[in-house]
Amino acid sequence: AQSVTQLGSHVSVSEGALVLLRCNYSSSVPPYLFWYVQYPNQGLQLLLKYTTGATLVKGINGFEAEFKKSETSFHLTKPSAHMSDAAEYFCAVSEDTPLVFGKGTRLSVIA
């Protein structure tokens, strides 16, 4: 069965610094991978997803993620953090089945 591990329940970065949120997955077949973001008191919204094709995926708000099969990873990055990026981020995996979400990483951005 598929699963997702997000390393670090809370990450804090300075404004303008690199954002790196880690996600490792377990899947018995080529997976579909997702990053969702949740702003305070809101539902989740899709940042980006990998299904097939190019392993570097670009999403909204300047975020991108790279699918690395050899490392079973799908880490989320953004070159320069903005205060508005403060939110909770969820990695998710699907084997053409309902999504399985990680436990989330809360990103704080310090001015």
Next chain:
Amino acid sequence: NAGVTQTPKFRVLKTGQSMTLLCAQDMNHEYMYWYRQDPGMGLRLIHYSVGEGTTAKGEVPDGYNVSRLKKQNFLLGLESAAPSQTSVYFCASSNPTDYTDTQYFGPGTRLTVL
């Protein structure tokens, strides 16, 4: 388009009481989902539906029932609420292709069971 809406936004129940949470979507999506979100646990799937009249169990279905009588609505019922069901409940829907499609989430219902 309103997207995905959830009713109510907040609710407080006493142990043993029942209630129904309503999810409605106006995007003509076939797939609908109910999740619960608890601190440090991420989102866990309760039940889902791949079309009108169909439902299936997710990861944590015990204590909940669902119905999908109309394509645009997905109801989540608690027959006898327990404190362990205190949580934030999210509904989501997605396009009628497969599970790789983007899920669109409602704003959530915060439920407290005393």
